[in-house]
Amino acid sequence: METEADVLEELLNIETEIEDVQDQIKLLLERQEKLHERQSELKFLLEAYKASGTGNSANENSSRSSSLEDWSGSFEWDSQADDVRLNIFGIPSYRQNQKEIINAIMSGRDVLVIMAAGGGKSLCYQLPAILRDGVALVISPLLSLIQDQVMGLTALGIPAFMLTSTTSKENEKFIYKALEKGEGELKILYVTPEKISKSKRFMSKLEKCHNAGRLSLISIDEAHCCSQWGHDFRPDYKSLSILKTQFSNVPVVALTATATQKVQYDVMEMLRIPKCVKFVSTVNRPNLFYTVRSKSSVGKVVVDEIAEFIQESYSNSESGIVYCFSRKECEQVAAELRERGIAADYYHADMDVNAREKVHTWWSKNKLQVIVGTVCVIAVIILLLVEIYIHIKFNTQYLLVVRFVIHHSLSKSMETYYQESGRAGRDGLPSECVLFYRPADVPRQSSMVFYENSGLQNLYDIVRYCQSKRQCRRNAFFRHFAEPLQDCNGMCDNCAFLSEVMEVDVSRHAKVMVSLLQDMQEKDQRLTMLQLVDKMKNKKELGSDIKKEEMEQLVIQLILDFVFKEEYQHTAYATNAYVTIGPLANQVLQGKKIVKLEISSKQKNKGDSMKSAKHSLAFSGLELKLDELREKLSSGHGGIFPHSVLSSQQMSMISSQKPSSAQELEKIIGKLKTEKYGSKILDEIKKYTGSEPPDNGMLNEEEGSGNRASKRLKTRKGIVVIESSDEEF
Numbered sequence: 001m002e003t004e005a006d007v008l009e010e011l012l013n014i015e016t017e018i019e020d021v022q023d024q025i026k027l028l029l030e031r032q033e034k035l036h037e038r039q040s041e042l043k044f045l046l047e048a049y050k051a052s053g054t055g056n057s058a059n060e061n062s063s064r065s066s067s068l069e070d071w072s073g074s075f076e077w078d079s080q081a082d083d084v085r086l087n088i089f090g091i092p093s094y095r096q097n098q099k100e101i102i103n104a105i106m107s108g109r110d111v112l113v114i115m116a117a118g119g120g121k122s123l124c125y126q127l128p129a130i131l132r133d134g135v136a137l138v139i140s141p142l143l144s145l146i147q148d149q150v151m152g153l154t155a156l157g158i159p160a161f162m163l164t165s166t167t168s169k170e171n172e173k174f175i176y177k178a179l180e181k182g183e184g185e186l187k188i189l190y191v192t193p194e195k196i197s198k199s200k201r202f203m204s205k206l207e208k209c210h211n212a213g214r215l216s217l218i219s220i221d222e223a224h225c226c227s228q229w230g231h232d233f234r235p236d237y238k239s240l241s242i243l244k245t246q247f248s249n250v251p252v253v254a255l256t257a258t259a260t261q262k263v264q265y266d267v268m269e270m271l272r273i274p275k276c277v278k279f280v281s282t283v284n285r286p287n288l289f290y291t292v293r294s295k296s297s298v299g300k301v302v303v304d305e306i307a308e309f310i311q312e313s314y315s316n317s318e319s320g321i322v323y324c325f326s327r328k329e330c331e332q333v334a335a336e337l338r339e340r341g342i343a344a345d346y347y348h349a350d351m352d353v354n355a356r357e358k359v360h361t362w363w364s365k366n367k368l369q370v371i372v373g374t375v376c377v378i379a380v381i382i383l384l385l386v387e388i389y390i391h392i393k394f395n396t397q398y399l400l401v402v403r404f405v406i407h408h409s410l411s412k413s414m415e416t417y418y419q420e421s422g423r424a425g426r427d428g429l430p431s432e433c434v435l436f437y438r439p440a441d442v443p444r445q446s447s448m449v450f451y452e453n454s455g456l457q458n459l460y461d462i463v464r465y466c467q468s469k470r471q472c473r474r475n476a477f478f479r480h481f482a483e484p485l486q487d488c489n490g491m492c493d494n495c496a497f498l499s500e501v502m503e504v505d506v507s508r509h510a511k512v513m514v515s516l517l518q519d520m521q522e523k524d525q526r527l528t529m530l531q532l533v534d535k536m537k538n539k540k541e542l543g544s545d546i547k548k549e550e551m552e553q554l555v556i557q558l559i560l561d562f563v564f565k566e567e568y569q570h571t572a573y574a575t576n577a578y579v580t581i582g583p584l585a586n587q588v589l590q591g592k593k594i595v596k597l598e599i600s601s602k603q604k605n606k607g608d609s610m611k612s613a614k615h616s617l618a619f620s621g622l623e624l625k626l627d628e629l630r631e632k633l634s635s636g637h638g639g640i641f642p643h644s645v646l647s648s649q650q651m652s653m654i655s656s657q658k659p660s661s662a663q664e665l666e667k668i669i670g671k672l673k674t675e676k677y678g679s680k681i682l683d684e685i686k687k688y689t690g691s692e693p694p695d696n697g698m699l700n701e702e703e704g705s706g707n708r709a710s711k712r713l714k715t716r717k718g719i720v721v722i723e724s725s726d727e728e729f
């Protein structure tokens with residue numbers, strides 16, 4: 001006979017089960033959405049394969065345009081474009097997709113460009129801006145980015161201006177006159193999106209410029225800011241839709257380094273450019289070596305390891321950035337690095353102008369090896385400012401190249417990590433990106449991003465990247481950006497050092513953890529991740545077969561697997577993250593879900609890093625001579641960097657083409673450099689070719705072969721080049 005108590009109990013059980021089912025439905029719906037997204041990405045990829053008629057080779061797939069039109073053919077502006085590229089920008093040859101993008105813009109088409117950080121997007125719109133009649137309008141999100149671009153262009157003699165809150169009255173007058181009446185020389189005008197959304201005066205002048213047929217193109221840099229799904233949504237970018245509506249015949253160029261399919265569609269819709277030609281270059285940065293290192297819970301140990309890494313791998317004072325979580329942490333880490341003999345300083349928004357100036361100057365004089373910045377735009381900004389300083393000073397391209405980027409703390413998404421780490425090695429030479437990861441950093445970061453659109457989802461993606469001890473880091477980027485996989489060439493820790501990783505079944509531990517948490521929740525008690533791990537230590541039945549760090553790793557794994565979830569509580573001083581029961585907890589309790597953890601049985605060698613993956617490359621005969629010459633010339637020209645006299649790409653082109661006249665040399669290094677250094681370079685070539693043995697061809701061929709390194713006379717100190725990469729980023 002059923003009593004009232006029995007009925008009540010069954011009712012409660014059913015209600016709990018319904019809640020459980022609802023949680024699972026929610027989860028399945030989320031999963032379904034993700035699968036749909038991935039499905040459309042894969043369909044797109046398939047179309048791209050068919051359209052290009054290519055097979056599966058990674059190289060063929062590393063660049064795609066969405067249309068069947070051939071943008072790489074001959075166009076009437078070809079020779080003029082080559083002239084501007086070489087003699088104004090000093091760039092010897094186009095990189096992947098640049099020529100095609102320029103041709104599409106010159107043909108008046110709307111264009112969407114997805115190209116890796118440092119890939120050379122600016123040239124794609126700046127060159128057509130010079131070639132086309134009239135004024136090009138460029139929208140860029142940050143004042144510092146705009147300043148960087150305008151100063152760089154001015155140094156090249158290109159009439160570029162910006163109209164922002166910092167523009168003087170005099171310049172504003174000049175710009176408005178140029179727009180309205182076509183007076184004065186103005187080719188490229190940079191504004192922030194707020195100008196479009198908020199300044200009626202500016203828009204009316206722009207309209208006049210357009211009506212007179214003088215608006216040549218509209219370029220929207222960092223276009224991912226249009227999309228709420230992007231990692232850096234800017235509401236003012238929404239108002240940019242007005243541009244295509246109002247100036248329908250003017251080509252719009254949208255550029256970004258990172259955009260998933262969803263973001264790409266959003267950008268096209270937002271900017272009203274549905275028929276744009278899309279150019280997607282690979283996100284791959286073959287010269288970057290990615291590593292994730294496990295981060296000690298003792299702060300001093302982490303700094304010790306960072307210092308050791310820098311001193312061992314970068315003893316020649318090559319520059320680097322260390323990203324930290326907070327301003328306080330930046331100051332502390334910079335001070336501790338200094339204590340360990342590394343020239344480091346911090347940089348953040350709270351500093352006064354003089355202090356920032358000091359950091360700039362030291363950095364530019366190479367007296368500072370490391371800048372410690374917060375994990376936000378600030379660190380990017382300073383580097384841009386620093387780069388401009390040098391750009392202007394030596395009238396050349398970015399010279400002070402960042403050789404390593406260390407994340408002392410986790411980034412908030414794969415996109416931000418890709419961009420932040422992408423500051424390294426923009427010259428194409430091998431550089432390193434090291435992320436120090438410890439599970440306890442996850443709640444720190446999640447309590448900052450949980451209220452952002454897709455904030456947690458984005459964070460958990462990068463956490464998956466960090467937790468994995470097997471998956472190729474590069475592949476994680478390819479998957480994230482829905483790009484066909486390419487070979488990593490051993491340029492990440494998981495590929496280079498196949499440390500012994502065991503997959504351990506920790507279902508038993510997970511079960512205990514779930515019931516412990518359930519018990520606590522029933523008593524209305526909340527636990528943070530660290531408290532939960534602490535309580536687990538006292539569970540005698542588990543013995544001590546997994547370590548504390550692995551237990552932390554397990555909590556995060558269970559959050560990623562929806563067994564747990566994070567919840568947040570605001571206090572007067574902070575937002576705390578707690579671990580609570582998630583939708584799949586019962587499956588673990590019922591033994592329906594097996595939980596596995598990747599555990600390294602052998603620690604990767606601390607100092608390993610990129611060392612064993614680096615291929616050191618010395619120069620072949622003539623390159624070697626040119627290397628010596630550029631060192632001499634650079635010290636004779638006020639101690640500028642040898643790279644600014646001749647880049648390695650230029651040296652390799654000179655040594656293969658062996659130009660014999662200034663005109664021929666000009667084709668490789670441009671007018672400016674030929675005027676400055678041409679005669680000395682030509683002398684060197686003459687001397688070298690005169691002394692070449694008759695069987696030189698044979699020798700060179702041998703030099704190009706596998707044992708080339710052993711035949712070399714000299715290896716460049718401190719600099720290594722990957723043999724497979726001839727591109728300079």
Ligand SMILES: Nc1ncnc2c1ncn2[C@@H]1O[C@H](COP(=O)(O)OP(=O)(O)OP(=O)(O)O)[C@@H](O)[C@H]1O
Nearest residue numbers: 091093094095117118119120121122123257397398
């Ligand atoms: N074809 C080329 N050959 C050599 N150097 C180039 C070429 N194109 C661009 N560069 C140089 O590459 C560097 C990076 O270019 P740019 O600033 O345009 O990158 P980006 O794609 O806009 O990167 P980000 O996403 O970081 O803004 C610059 O110093 C630029 O002069």
Ligand SMILES: [Mg+2]
Nearest residue numbers: 118121122221
């Ligand atoms: Mg750019």
